[in-house]
Amino acid sequence: MWARNLLFFGLCLAGVMVLASSLAPSPPPEHWEDFSPAQTQSSDFQAAVNEVNAVFRQEWQASELQPAPRADDLTIARRLSLALTGTIPSLEEVRMFEERPAEQRLDWWTQGLLRDRRASDYVAERLARAYVGTIEGPFLLYRRRRFVNWISEQLHENRPYDAIVGDLIASDGLWTDQPATNFVTAAIKPDSDDGVQENVMASRVSRAFLGVRLDCAECHDHPFEPQWQETDFHGLAAFFGAINLADGAIFGGIRDRGATYMVEDRETLEKHPVDPAVPFLEELLPAEGHPRQRLAAWVTHPKNEYFARATVNRFWALLFGRALVEPVDNIPGEDVHPALDVLARDFVAHGYDLERLVKVVAATDAYRLDSAADHEITAEHEACWAAFPLTRLRPEQIAGAVEQAASLATLDYESHIFNRILRTAELNAFVKQYGDTGEDEFGEHGGTIPQRLLMMNGQLVRDKTSDGVFNTATRIAQLTPNDETAVEAAYLTILSRRPSPDERQHFVSALADTEGNDRNGRLEDLYWALINSTEFAWNH
Numbered sequence: 001m002w003a004r005n006l007l008f009f010g011l012c013l014a015g016v017m018v019l020a021s022s023l024a025p026s027p028p029p030e031h032w033e034d035f036s037p038a039q040t041q042s043s044d045f046q047a048a049v050n051e052v053n054a055v056f057r058q059e060w061q062a063s064e065l066q067p068a069p070r071a072d073d074l075t076i077a078r079r080l081s082l083a084l085t086g087t088i089p090s091l092e093e094v095r096m097f098e099e100r101p102a103e104q105r106l107d108w109w110t111q112g113l114l115r116d117r118r119a120s121d122y123v124a125e126r127l128a129r130a131y132v133g134t135i136e137g138p139f140l141l142y143r144r145r146r147f148v149n150w151i152s153e154q155l156h157e158n159r160p161y162d163a164i165v166g167d168l169i170a171s172d173g174l175w176t177d178q179p180a181t182n183f184v185t186a187a188i189k190p191d192s193d194d195g196v197q198e199n200v201m202a203s204r205v206s207r208a209f210l211g212v213r214l215d216c217a218e219c220h221d222h223p224f225e226p227q228w229q230e231t232d233f234h235g236l237a238a239f240f241g242a243i244n245l246a247d248g249a250i251f252g253g254i255r256d257r258g259a260t261y262m263v264e265d266r267e268t269l270e271k272h273p274v275d276p277a278v279p280f281l282e283e284l285l286p287a288e289g290h291p292r293q294r295l296a297a298w299v300t301h302p303k304n305e306y307f308a309r310a311t312v313n314r315f316w317a318l319l320f321g322r323a324l325v326e327p328v329d330n331i332p333g334e335d336v337h338p339a340l341d342v343l344a345r346d347f348v349a350h351g352y353d354l355e356r357l358v359k360v361v362a363a364t365d366a367y368r369l370d371s372a373a374d375h376e377i378t379a380e381h382e383a384c385w386a387a388f389p390l391t392r393l394r395p396e397q398i399a400g401a402v403e404q405a406a407s408l409a410t411l412d413y414e415s416h417i418f419n420r421i422l423r424t425a426e427l428n429a430f431v432k433q434y435g436d437t438g439e440d441e442f443g444e445h446g447g448t449i450p451q452r453l454l455m456m457n458g459q460l461v462r463d464k465t466s467d468g469v470f471n472t473a474t475r476i477a478q479l480t481p482n483d484e485t486a487v488e489a490a491y492l493t494i495l496s497r498r499p500s501p502d503e504r505q506h507f508v509s510a511l512a513d514t515e516g517n518d519r520n521g522r523l524e525d526l527y528w529a530l531i532n533s534t535e536f537a538w539n540h
Contacts, residue, residue, distance in 0.1 A: 068387035071370040078496040085118040087400030090410040124152035132186035150179035161352040162300035169296040174253035202237035211310030211331035235277030239295040308344035321391030371540040399430040406464035473527040483511040
């Protein structure tokens with residue numbers, strides 16, 4: 001009997017310790033502690049930001065637009081968190097953010113996010129959609145998960161972007177131990193002896209890395225942009241014609257084997273060889289080397305402004321939810337937005353440093369403007385970046401925000417492995433039901449009735465807002481000293497802001513004179529209402 005009582009006492013003590021450890025604040029992860037303001041305070045960094053700001057101020061003045069006022073710091077922090085990690089700040093992070101000196105907060109926050117594994121993972125997945133799409137492809141020849149993990153590792157190390165892209169285009173070897181080669185093997189047609197689909201590779205390289213929809217010229221000269229000819233497309237595709245998977249090459253991985261790219265004449269149906277050729281800036285193409293090595297060197301050449309512009313435009317779109325020049329993968333060769341040229345020149349001058357690029361964009365006036373103002377905000381304001389553009393959150397951002405809102409602590413790589421696995425499964429299930437946006441990264445997607453019903457009645461929201469020991473609504477009810485603090489904590493956790501005076505008064509009145517399960521239930525209702533609010537589902 002005494003042994004059983006001792007065992008029971010030990011289990012109870014262990015449970016109390018586990019609960020206490022979950023409630024106790026954990027030390028901040030290293031990426032929040034290791035802050036150096038040197039880069040953002042340097043003269044050349046400020047010069048880049050000022051030059052971009054001057055471009056937009058001139059545009060607003062010419063258009064006679066009064067820009068929106070600057071957004072508050074928490075709103076900007078929320079934007080950055082959604083853009084870089086796919087989720088909202090935790091209450092734990094909000095408290096750390098507000099403890100920083102006001103003049104350092106946003107620089108500290110941006111740098112911390114960029115060094116967070118969540119950011120490299122999330123941005124890697126977003127980039128992979130542009131590189132290889134969303135289809136898993138033939139497992140024997142393609143490992144999409146391994147490919148995304150490789151990109152994430154490159155981003156986390158802040159490897160120069162020209163080196164990353166060079167590896168994507170030119171890497172040799174197996175798709176298992178050389179993950180970059182999955183960029184090529186993703187274009188292998190299953191159950192076919194034809195090998196890599198050169199036309200697919202030409203389309204992906206031109207769209208993702210050059211910001212040109214050259215695939216519109218695959219079968220005929222471009223119908224809307226006469227500078228792109230059918231020969232341009234096939235010349236680019238020919239760089240991938242040397243890849244041959246026949247004669248056991250499948251076991252040796254991707255190699256350039258000297259094959260010739262053949263194009264079929266639509267009239268005679270006869271095939272003729274096409275030599276590798278680039279559609280512009282031929283003088284930048286190396287004369288020596290394997291075809292894909294030459295192409296990689298040409299794409300990433302410092303004087304190839306298409307590459308730098310395409311990269312800047314895509315990362316601007318990641319941060320704003322909308323490209324500076326639309327569509328994101330079809331930038332005109334001339335008369336581009338002057339801010340795009342300013343940022344592209346700075347990007348090249350600083351060694352294709354993606355972290356610096358994000359920091360510069362995040363420090364601009366355009367990024368830090370509010371989406372609302374005392375005066376009318378028109379479509380022209382958003383078109384000229386005189387107000388932050390309202391964009392609907394992506395499915396994985398909605399799911400990530402719901403998950404984070406249900407936890408006072410930050411859900412990151414410091415979380416227990418079991419919690420991370422469970423969270424991934426819940427996110428995937430929600431996105432599948434909500435509807436993935438696929439490869440169309442920045443298209444306009446309206447909300448649907450099934451999506452609203454999923455938010456109102458779906459399993460994820462129901463589980464995360466219901467009364468439970470570890471859910472935030474219950475913990476706020478138990479840990480806050482009064483109703484005012486409880487309402488404020490709920491708003492900060494879900495919307496990353498404090499309630500307005502009217503909102504505070506309304507919900508404090510609803511909580512007045514309640515206790516126990518009744519108070520828990522009303523806070524649960526408040527949580528559900530805030531998560532289902534329009535504000536929660538938009539970036540602003």
